[in-house]
Amino acid sequence: MDEFSFFEAIEIQYANQLPFVVYSRPINAVIKCWLQHDEKLHHTKDFSESGFVFAPFNLEENSILFPKDNCSYSEIECRDLETQPFTTSEIQPNSTERLQHIELVSKGINSIEHTDLQKVVLSRCEKKALQDTNPISIFKHLFNAYKNAMVYCWFHPKVGLWIGATPELLFKVEGKRLTTIALAGTQPFNANETVKWTPKEFEEQQIVTDYITEQIQPYTEQINVSEVDTVKAGSLLHLKTKITSLIKDASDLKSIIDALHPTPAVCGFPKAKAKDFILQHENYNRDYYTGFLGELNLKQATTRNTNRRNVENNAYAVIKTQSNFYVNLRCMQLKESTAKIYVGGGITKGSNPEHEWEETVNKTKTISTVLE
Numbered sequence: 191m192d193e194f195s196f197f198e199a200i201e202i203q204y205a206n207q208l209p210f211v212v213y214s215r216p217i218n219a220v221i222k223c224w225l226q227h228d229e230k231l232h233h234t235k236d237f238s239e240s241g242f243v244f245a246p247f248n249l250e251e252n253s254i255l256f257p258k259d260n261c262s263y264s265e266i267e268c269r270d271l272e273t274q275p276f277t278t279s280e281i282q283p284n285s286t287e288r289l290q291h292i293e294l295v296s297k298g299i300n301s302i303e304h305t306d307l308q309k310v311v312l313s314r315c316e317k318k319a320l321q322d323t324n325p326i327s328i329f330k331h332l333f334n335a336y337k338n339a340m341v342y343c344w345f346h347p348k349v350g351l352w353i354g355a356t357p358e359l360l361f362k363v364e365g366k367r368l369t370t371i372a373l374a375g376t377q378p379f380n381a382n383e384t385v386k387w388t389p390k391e392f393e394e395q396q397i398v399t400d401y402i403t404e405q406i407q408p409y410t411e412q413i414n415v416s417e418v419d420t421v422k423a424g425s426l427l428h429l430k431t432k433i434t435s436l437i438k439d440a441s442d443l444k445s446i447i448d449a450l451h452p453t454p455a456v457c458g459f460p461k462a463k464a465k466d467f468i469l470q471h472e473n474y475n476r477d478y479y480t481g482f483l484g485e486l487n488l489k490q491a492t493t494r495n496t497n498r499r500n501v502e503n504n505a506y507a508v509i510k511t512q513s514n515f516y517v518n519l520r521c522m523q524l525k526e527s528t529a530k531i532y533v534g535g536g537i538t539k540g541s542n543p544e545h546e547w548e549e550t551v552n553k554t555k556t557i558s559t560v561l562e
């Protein structure tokens with residue numbers, strides 16, 4: 191299939207108000223697309239099905255499934271997509287929203303100082319009026335701009351339209367192998383400066399690493415934690431560790447999801463306390479922001495390790511069940527001609543409310559720089 195017919199099919203699907211998702215995983219020149227045949231809303235509770243999943247922050251609400259058997263699937267390989275030139279306008283941060291966010295962050299810091307809450311991730315939603323409201327053209331701009339993100343555009347007529355470029359893997363499973371990352375700490379990328387992180391940022395990132403390791407312990411074995419590394423996501427830098435392990439035979443995907451979602455990187459720590467704080471004090475519903483999305487239980491052929499002495503064996507591909515979920519960050523919801531951009535940041539006891547506000551303003555730029 192060529193690029194033109196690939197996107198034409200998606201445009202037709204959207205014009206017919208039928209569900210679809212188009213996405214590209216990080217460092218990957220493949221763009222994939224699922225078109226659901228009807229407008230039915232499917233849910234998954236135990237994540238045992240096969241398809242594409244779109245899950246909310248609060249898993250007590252519904253996780254949506256595009257079932258594999260109800261969809262047409264296609265993919266293209268592509269480095270850069272053809273787009274129309276566009277001019278973007280800056281979002282002018284609003285002073286009431288600034289004060290509201292500063293007040294929310296101050297409440298969070300206060301709760302950390304006076305209870306056993308150690309970290310809470312607090313967020314807000316920024317609105318931007320759009321000139322170009324075509325989600326597929328926004329997706330194309332995002333794809334061209336962010337090669338090391340999971341870039342996606344997801345639509346269901348009964349739920350809405352979401353677009354994002356997330357740097358954060360929740361986890362992936364290939365056969366028995368579980369890979370996840372701990373991402374935290376944020377600073378703007380500056381090509382002329384060497385990167386410096388503060389002890390507060392290292393501490394915040396370490397909380398995430400320790401917590402993830404502890405959470406997966408009952409379900410996995412041979413846990414391996416990498417060194418801390420700096421990664422670039424759009425115009426921002428974060429601290430990251432990679433954690434790999436092997437899933438025990440008795441564990442299922444749902445128990446891994448419950449153990450890992452929502453991570454301290456998007457919720458806080460301890461999890462239940464942080465989640466309660468968010469649901470009580472954030473002044474809006476996160477919906478699918480800081481939820482997760484991705485491929486669920488797809489059978490994929492992987493080639494065997496090359497063993498030069500055993501050439502015959504190398505001819506066989508191994509079929510493995512794979513899932514990969516990304517945390518829904520640096521994302522927006524498109525409603526009529528308004529983009530609702532969702533942004534947040536981790537609050538610990540040393541946090542400064544004014545800096546936290548600025549961090550959220552910086553995070554809006556991932557999305558807003560591709561909007562007209």
Ligand SMILES: C=C(O[C@@H]1C=C(C(=O)O)C=C[C@H]1O)C(=O)O
Nearest residue numbers: 374375376455519533534535536
């Ligand atoms: C919550 C967001 O980002 C998360 C919070 C981070 C932080 O506190 O520094 C960094 C990366 C993400 O895990 C967001 O982008 O909205």
